Amino acid sequence: AVVVVGSCMTDLVSLTPRLPKTGETIHGHKFFIGFGGKGANQCVQAARLGARTSMVCKEATGRTGESENQVGKDSFGNDYIENLKQNDISTEFAYQTEDAATGTASIIVNKEGQNIIVIVAGANLLLNTKDLREATDVIRRAKVMICQLEVTPATSLEALTMAHSSGVKTLFNPAPATADLDSRFYTLSDVFCCNESEAEILTGLAVSSPADAGTAALVLLERGCQVVIITLGAEGCVMLSKTEPVPKFIPTEKVKAVDTTGAGDSFVGALAFYLAYYPNLSLEEMLKRSNFIAAVSVQTAGTQSSYPHKKDLPLDLF
Ligand code: ADP
Numbered sequence: 001a002v003v004v005v006g007s008c009m010t011d012l013v014s015l016t017p018r019l020p021k022t023g024e025t026i027h028g029h030k031f032f033i034g035f036g037g038k039g040a041n042q043c044v045q046a047a048r049l050g051a052r053t054s055m056v057c058k059e060a061t062g063r064t065g066e067s068e069n070q071v072g073k074d075s076f077g078n079d080y081i082e083n084l085k086q087n088d089i090s091t092e093f094a095y096q097t098e099d100a101a102t103g104t105a106s107i108i109v110n111k112e113g114q115n116i117i118v119i120v121a122g123a124n125l126l127l128n129t130k131d132l133r134e135a136t137d138v139i140r141r142a143k144v145m146i147c148q149l150e151v152t153p154a155t156s157l158e159a160l161t162m163a164h165s166s167g168v169k170t171l172f173n174p175a176p177a178t179a180d181l182d183s184r185f186y187t188l189s190d191v192f193c194c195n196e197s198e199a200e201i202l203t204g205l206a207v208s209s210p211a212d213a214g215t216a217a218l219v220l221l222e223r224g225c226q227v228v229i230i231t232l233g234a235e236g237c238v239m240l241s242k243t244e245p246v247p248k249f250i251p252t253e254k255v256k257a258v259d260t261t262g263a264g265d266s267f268v269g270a271l272a273f274y275l276a277y278y279p280n281l282s283l284e285e286m287l288k289r290s291n292f293i294a295a296v297s298v299q300t301a302g303t304q305s306s307y308p309h310k311k312d313l314p315l316d317l318f
Contacts, residue, residue, distance in 0.1 A: 001052040002272045003142040003168075005132065005159035006039015007124045007150030008057045008084075008094075009103040010076040011303070018110050028108075035083045035304050036105055037124070038148040038175055041262050045269025046146075047087045048309045049293070050318070051276055054090040054138045056159070057151075058127040059103065061096035072098030077123070083304075093135040097123050103150075127151045129158045140166040143276035146268060148173045153182060160188040169275055172225075173268050177201040186223035193229040193271065194220075195264050213238040214247025221245060227283065229271075231264055236291050239283060250284060252291035255299055262303035267294035269307070289317050 011034035020026045035044075039057060047053040059080050062073030077096050084091050101122040109115045132139065132155065139145065145163040147156045147170070156172075161184075163170050172189040174181055177198035186192065196207045199216040207216050213230040217240040220228045227241040236252035270293040274286040281289075293308060300306040310318065 001054065001142045002046045002144045002146065002276050003054045003056060003139055004039050004043040004146045005056045006148045007037035007103055008040040008059055008080045009037035009105050009119065010080060011036040011105045011107055013107045013109065015109050019108055019116055034302060035080060037103055038150050038173065038265050041265035041304055042146050042269040042272065043089055044087045044304045045266045045307045046273045047089050048307055049270060049273040050310045051273045054093060055084055056093040056135050058095040058097055058123045060101050060123050061098055071101045074101055076102035093138060095131055097126050100126050121150060124151050127155050129155060132158055132162060139163060140168065142168050144169045144171055144272045146171045146173065146272050148175050157182065157184055164188050171268065171272050171275060174198055174202065183223065186225050189225040191227045191229065192220060192225035193268055195231045199230045210235060210238050210249040217247055229287065231267055237287055239287055241283065248284065250287045250291060253295040255295050257298040259301045259306065260298045263294045263298050266297040266307050270294065292317065
């Protein structure tokens with residue numbers, strides 16, 4: 001099974017002709033609510049490939065309309081848990097709180113596809129080590145744990161420590177990245193997977209080609225991870241491991257991208273699925289397949305809604 005200790009965010013998306021100026025009110029032409037948050041996105045992709053999954057996360061409880069004076073009451077939390085259930089994800093440890101709002105990303109997108117985004121992590125930041133201890137059994141029995149940085153670093157570190165000490169493979173996605181990442185994140189990562197901009201922030205090096213990514217991956221590997229993977233958008237990814245410390249570039253499919261939002265999360269979720277259920281595949285083969293799945297996700301609009309199900313994918317991926 002795959003356990004994800006991470007975020008759920010409700011995306012509130014308005015499409016507008018242009019971005020409003022300070023103090024200005026403009027008309028948009030479309031609004032929709034989407035399910036996001038890196039943790040949940042990755043969990044949904046793993047589940048859609050057939051993994052048994054559990055989400056350890058936190059959101060608000062209650063109903064919208066109560067929220068202005070009582071921040072822990074909004075309907076997004078209940079809706080999110082329903083979404084996890086519909087994706088066959090165990091919600092036994094999807095906690096609800098009255099002390100903070102469900103995490104939201106308020107997004108405005110103009111006709112050129114440029115955006116402005118405000119993220120309020122809210123209840124995600126209240127997921128704590130006591131919550132993790134309650135989920136001990138599900139964590140210790142998993143094959144793979146995925147963590148990101150949209151919950152507090154202390155919670156992510158404790159989750160990785162619990163997994164590591166029970167022999168659960170850890171897949172860490174340092175997103176959003178900060179330059180001063182605690183060194184324990186590297187030593188607790190069996191697989192450390194980030195994109196180009198995260199690799200730049202973490203290493204201080206410019207990363208815009210497979211060769212650059214190989215150099216950055218070496219720097220990250222030396223900080224103590226077993227395996228480093230850097231994703232390169234339409235190009236694919238680069239891998240490097242303690243056992244084979246020579247960077248290897250794994251190109252992806254040439255496809256017509258419609259919406260690349262959440263491609264990295266599709267990739268990470270797919271990789272967790274292969275690590276958990278096909279542990280005998282070579283890492284290179286796992287990454288080829290994860291590239292393929294993420295490339296499918298960029299060909300339709302939306303984040304989770306663009307993630308493919310097993311039944312829609314070629315049989316030779318399984
Ligand atoms: P993020 O979404 O975190 O920015 P990337 O842009 O690096 O991550 O994308 C992650 C993975 O998604 C890539 O390694 C690749 O497999 C796939 N991918 C992303 N964009 C494209 C694209 N335009 N065409 C094909 N595959 C893509």
